[in-house]
Amino acid sequence: MSAPSKGPHQHAWALLALQKSAPASPSVVPWSPDSKGSTAIARLEGKEFEYMIRQSRVVIGRNSSKGDVDVNMGHNSFISRKHIEIYFDTPYFYMQCNGKNGVFVDGVFQRKGAPPFLLPRQCTMRFPSTNIKIQFQSLVDEFDPPPARLASPPKRKLQPLRISIPEQDDANLTSPFPSPTGTISAANSCPTSPRSYHGSSGISHVSGAALGRRLGLQPPAPTPAAGAVMLSASGIEGSSSADGTKQQFTVRHGGPPAAVAALRNTEIKMTLAPGEEYVTLNSGMAGDGGSATILASGGPATLMVASSSIKNAPETYIDASGIIFDSSPAAMTAQYADDGVTGSGIVLDASESGGLGGSHNGIHASSSASGGLLSVGAEESGYFTSPHPPDQPNSPPGAKDDSKPPYSYAQLIVQAISSALDKQLTLSGIYSYITKNYPYYRTADKGWQNSIRHNLSLNRYFVKVPRSQEEPGKGSFWRIDPPSEVKLVDQAFKRRRQRGVPIFKAPFSHISASRSAPTSPSHVGMSGLVTPDSLSREGSPSPSEHYSHDSHHYQGDSHSYQAESHHFTSENTSTSSSGVHFSDSSNSSLYHEGGTATLHYRDDDLGDAHCDVIAAASPVRHITSQGGKYILATTSGANNVGTVVKTIEGCSIVDGGVVKTVGGIIEGGVVKTLGGLMDTSTGIVKTVGGITDAGCAGGMVRTISGMTKVDTSGGQQVVIQQTTSDQTPTQVLLPSGLSKYGSYVSVNGEMRRVISANTIGSSNSGTVNNSSGAVNSNGNSCKPQKPVMLGIVSCGQPQQGTPSHMVYATAISSNNGINSNSSNNGTVTVVTHQQQETTFKPPFMQTKQMQISEDNEARGTLTSTVEPVLKKPRCDVP
DNA sequence: TCGATTTTAAACAAGG
DNA sequence: ACCTTGTTTAAAATCG
Numbered sequence: 001m002s003a004p005s006k007g008p009h010q011h012a013w014a015l016l017a018l019q020k021s022a023p024a025s026p027s028v029v030p031w032s033p034d035s036k037g038s039t040a041i042a043r044l045e046g047k048e049f050e051y052m053i054r055q056s057r058v059v060i061g062r063n064s065s066k067g068d069v070d071v072n073m074g075h076n077s078f079i080s081r082k083h084i085e086i087y088f089d090t091p092y093f094y095m096q097c098n099g100k101n102g103v104f105v106d107g108v109f110q111r112k113g114a115p116p117f118l119l120p121r122q123c124t125m126r127f128p129s130t131n132i133k134i135q136f137q138s139l140v141d142e143f144d145p146p147p148a149r150l151a152s153p154p155k156r157k158l159q160p161l162r163i164s165i166p167e168q169d170d171a172n173l174t175s176p177f178p179s180p181t182g183t184i185s186a187a188n189s190c191p192t193s194p195r196s197y198h199g200s201s202g203i204s205h206v207s208g209a210a211l212g213r214r215l216g217l218q219p220p221a222p223t224p225a226a227g228a229v230m231l232s233a234s235g236i237e238g239s240s241s242a243d244g245t246k247q248q249f250t251v252r253h254g255g256p257p258a259a260v261a262a263l264r265n266t267e268i269k270m271t272l273a274p275g276e277e278y279v280t281l282n283s284g285m286a287g288d289g290g291s292a293t294i295l296a297s298g299g300p301a302t303l304m305v306a307s308s309s310i311k312n313a314p315e316t317y318i319d320a321s322g323i324i325f326d327s328s329p330a331a332m333t334a335q336y337a338d339d340g341v342t343g344s345g346i347v348l349d350a351s352e353s354g355g356l357g358g359s360h361n362g363i364h365a366s367s368s369a370s371g372g373l374l375s376v377g378a379e380e381s382g383y384f385t386s387p388h389p390p391d392q393p394n395s396p397p398g399a400k401d402d403s404k405p406p407y408s409y410a411q412l413i414v415q416a417i418s419s420a421l422d423k424q425l426t427l428s429g430i431y432s433y434i435t436k437n438y439p440y441y442r443t444a445d446k447g448w449q450n451s452i453r454h455n456l457s458l459n460r461y462f463v464k465v466p467r468s469q470e471e472p473g474k475g476s477f478w479r480i481d482p483p484s485e486v487k488l489v490d491q492a493f494k495r496r497r498q499r500g501v502p503i504f505k506a507p508f509s510h511i512s513a514s515r516s517a518p519t520s521p522s523h524v525g526m527s528g529l530v531t532p533d534s535l536s537r538e539g540s541p542s543p544s545e546h547y548s549h550d551s552h553h554y555q556g557d558s559h560s561y562q563a564e565s566h567h568f569t570s571e572n573t574s575t576s577s578s579g580v581h582f583s584d585s586s587n588s589s590l591y592h593e594g595g596t597a598t599l600h601y602r603d604d605d606l607g608d609a610h611c612d613v614i615a616a617a618s619p620v621r622h623i624t625s626q627g628g629k630y631i632l633a634t635t636s637g638a639n640n641v642g643t644v645v646k647t648i649e650g651c652s653i654v655d656g657g658v659v660k661t662v663g664g665i666i667e668g669g670v671v672k673t674l675g676g677l678m679d680t681s682t683g684i685v686k687t688v689g690g691i692t693d694a695g696c697a698g699g700m701v702r703t704i705s706g707m708t709k710v711d712t713s714g715g716q717q718v719v720i721q722q723t724t725s726d727q728t729p730t731q732v733l734l735p736s737g738l739s740k741y742g743s744y745v746s747v748n749g750e751m752r753r754v755i756s757a758n759t760i761g762s763s764n765s766g767t768v769n770n771s772s773g774a775v776n777s778n779g780n781s782c783k784p785q786k787p788v789m790l791g792i793v794s795c796g797q798p799q800q801g802t803p804s805h806m807v808y809a810t811a812i813s814s815n816n817g818i819n820s821n822s823s824n825n826g827t828v829t830v831v832t833h834q835q836q837e838t839t840f841k842p843p844f845m846q847t848k849q850m851q852i853s854e855d856n857e858a859r860g861t862l863t864s865t866v867e868p869v870l871k872k873p874r875c876d877v878p
Numbered sequence: 879t880c881g882a883t884t885t886t887a888a889a890c891a892a893g894g
Numbered sequence: 895a896c897c898t899t900g901t902t903t904a905a906a907a908t909c910g
Contacts (some may be wrong), residue, residue, distance in 0.1 A: 408884065427899060451885060457901050464900085474894060475899055 041088060044071060045135040053086065060084040060134065061099065071134075079127050086119070086136065093119040093138055101128040405438045406495040409448070409455040412438070413462060414492035417480050424465060424477040425451065461488055 035597040040052035044060070051058075051071050060071040061083040073079050083099030094116040099105045102111045108119050119136055126133045406417070416433035417425050425433065431449055434441050441448050461484050465477040480488055737783045 410884085447886065450887070453898095453900060454886085454902085456899095862893095 041138070042086070043135075043139055044086075044092060045137070046071075046073070046133065053088075056089075057085060058089040060086065073127070073132055073134075079132070083127065084125065087116075088140075091140060093136070093140075095119050095125070097344075099127070103127060136252050404440050407492070408496065409451050410459055411492045411494075411496075412460070413455055413459075413478070414480060414488045415453060417462075417478060418485075418489045418492060423485075424479045426475045426477055427456070428475070430456075430478065509589045 010049045040054050042053040044051040044053060044058070045139075049071075055070075058071060059069040059082050060073060061069040061081045062079050063069060063081075069082060073083070080099035080101070083097065083101075084103055085096040085098065087094055087096070093104075095105065095110070095118075096116050097110045097112055097114060101110055102109055102114075104110070104124075105117065105119070106123045107126075109128070119138070122137045124133050124135050124136070358684060405412070412434050413430055415437075416430040417423060419433060420429065430452060434452070456464075456478055461481045463479050463481050465479050
């Protein structure tokens with residue numbers, strides 16, 4: 001697709017190559033003002049072109065109908081028409097940025113409209129959000145910009161100074177914060193101070209090291225403004241003096257416990273020798289239990305990541321593969337202005353960050369409530385959630401950026417959709433997610449978008465949801481086929497073998513490669529790794545596994561392989577046996593509720609997985625997934641007692657460090673259901689995905705498969721539907737016997753909260769009924785309104801032509817556990833998302849009444865036929 | 879080599 | 895007229 005050799009318009013740049021070429025190492029030539037137009041005074045070099053500057057002013061941007069520029073970078077929405085102007089004012093070159101996204105000069109962000117920037121003799125400019133770079137090189141021999149205004153030193157070879165931090169005994173690693181401290185002082189010849197960070201008051205705590213293995217610091221934009229810069233990363237704080245001659249990094253406690261613990265008693269001092277551009281700091285920091293590396297490039301290192309700093313530093317660039325900070329205020333606002341994101345997130349961008357490269361990630365500073373935790377992922381946008389490719393510490397700069405992500409288009413789509421708050425995205429939203437998280441796709445080449453559309457259309461796992469009439473905008477929303485959502489999401493971040501790339505880099509290899517500190521306990525004894533080869537394909541479900549219905553669709557269809565092709569391996573993903581494991585449970589407690597984080601698959605060695613952090617405290621004890629979400633069940637603080645962690649639909653409890661349930665429901669400390677249940681007194685697992693009727697220890701196990709009788713006393717219906725309010729999740733109306741506030745209904749494993757009958761009857765606020773005449777528990781008719789629920793509540797996996805199927809419905813009374821006063825039959829009305837088989841019109845809502853004939857085995861069977869949710873009917877079958 | 883899967887390209891239609 | 899969105903066909907590329 002973006003292969004340089006292909007594509008029609010492939011590189012308008014090629015034209016530029018015709019302009020003229022200079023020797024690979026252009027010789028410095030004297031320049032005189034009257035030599036304009038004949039003698040090259042500077043040289044620009046892009047990926048596929050070279051441009052000799054012969055005039056005093058050059059405009060770099062993209063051609064448009066309004067005219068051409070001197071250096072056309074090709075069509076790219078991230079590049080403005082007149083993005084950069086370079087002009088010569090004897091004896092220096094200056095750069096003026098007019099592009100709305102700004103530009104990086106040697107990794108330093110230059111915002112739009114900033115004062116003219118004195119270019120060093122040689123530098124690299126990069127257009128934000130792209131990997132498009134231009135090398136600038138002055139050919140004027142008088143050229144010798146004064147150091148004081150040197151933006152940043154030209155990139156030279158990384159010459160890390162490695163400093164080992166004394167290791168601590170493992171026992172102490174997880175113990176809570178003793179008081180630490182050490183300093184890193186780095187003499188530095190670069191005299192700049194960061195710009196407008198509003199002083200240095202805020203001590204920032206950044207816990208990115210949880211995920212990261214490296215910390216990289218990049219110089220801030222050179223501004224005359226003085227003021228120290230505070231730096232904090234995982235308990236490391238630092239500052240640069242106003243004169244820029246010295247940097248001070250102080251390791252303190254004050255970050256999240258784990259980070260603090262990891263760093264405690266650590267004293268770090270290091271000095272940048274003259275000429276040194278980078279300092280690499282290896283420590284036994286938090287995170288993978290291995291190393292954390294600080295890369296401070298030649299300029300004054302600046303790091304601004306903290307809750308208190310966010311508003312002052314709306315953008316921080318961080319290497320996704322590690323933690324590389326490159327603070328650049330305003331850039332993000334510009335960059336993401338189109339998305340209405342204004343500075344609440346931190347963008348990761350590492351194309352120039354010390355050669356570590358990385359895809360975009362987002363981090364989001366936490367509130368003080370979490371002790372300065374910094375979570376990864378800006379939940380607000382839905383775009384900042386990001387996968388987390390494994391490090392490639394020794395890869396060349398930009399290599400990772402440029403490389404194609406090891407995910408199929410189907411996976412990317414799932415990633416995108418699942419990252420959205422409401423689990424749906426428009427096509428353009430999907431594009432945005434991908435381009436923001438995977439720099440590879442930021443090229444002007446649009447072929448991949450075609451492929452995305454192709455996938456959406458062909459893949460039956462993707463369902464199109466029409467916008468409501470009131471909703472403006474073009475295009476439908478795309479969702480993931482609800483019954484498959486968990487499975488797909490779970491697979492969405494599993495790497496596959498890179499197509500065309502023979503060597504698959506094992507996840508974790510970076511850890512062992514870079515780690516100088518002891519392996520964390522969770523890594524020790526890690527076993528059962530499988531070779532990536534065994535998963536290099538998006539595995540088809542094994543025949544014995546569930547979802548066998550898949551094979552029933554489109555049989556005989558010559559293109560069935562396409563409609564069915566995007567299989568994801570079927571695994572148990574709904575409980576703790578999902579195989580998802582935190583890579584470092586002992587001290588990586590840096591995840592923060594509301595953010596996102598990266599998990600590792602321990603059992604299959606598939607590398608990192610994305611997750612939404614529903615809740616997290618320290619240290620993380622357990623992770624599971626449910627409903628496409630990952631849940632971190634944790635304990636709190638030092639005593640590990642009694643932290644209740646809220647999850648999506650219920651909550652988990654950790655009691656005395658023992659996980660009682662994950663993703664389950666707890667009321668009054670009593671585990672009600674879901675996600676596996678254990679008698680903590682005996683350690684005996686009581687249920688798997690089931691429920692008990694009372695407290696775990698003494699309660700009778702009611703179900704194994706998460707289902708029990710639906711109470712139909714009074715002949716009332718169970719109505720499952722959603723309110724009209726977009727803010728409110730799906731809600732469930734139950735008969736009086738069950739319709740108690742705080743009750744839950746589970747449909748196909750998805751827990752739905754029960755709407756209080758009283759609430760419905762009295763206010764009817766926001767809760768609607770469908771037109772089927774269902775009534776609430778008071779017998780009052782609810783206001784008939786069009787249900788807006790699509791897809792989320794499903795009724796099992798309907799099979800074409802199958803007259804009945806199971807409905808996995810669980811109803812739980814909040815008061816007395818399972819309501820025993822139930823009859824044997826009931827009716828469940830489920831609003832499903834149907835698509836007509838014979839037409840090609842958009843799917844429509846359908847309400848089905850389904851009889852549940854129950855037995856005491858707590859399993860019901862739908863006796864009515866539900867139209868198969870056939871997603872992609874073909875137009876013509878030969 | 880073969881089949882399954884995935885990617886790429888492109889034609890085309892509809893709608894804004 | 896142009897662009898985006900969406901569907902569909904066809905074929906190339908990958909991979910086990």
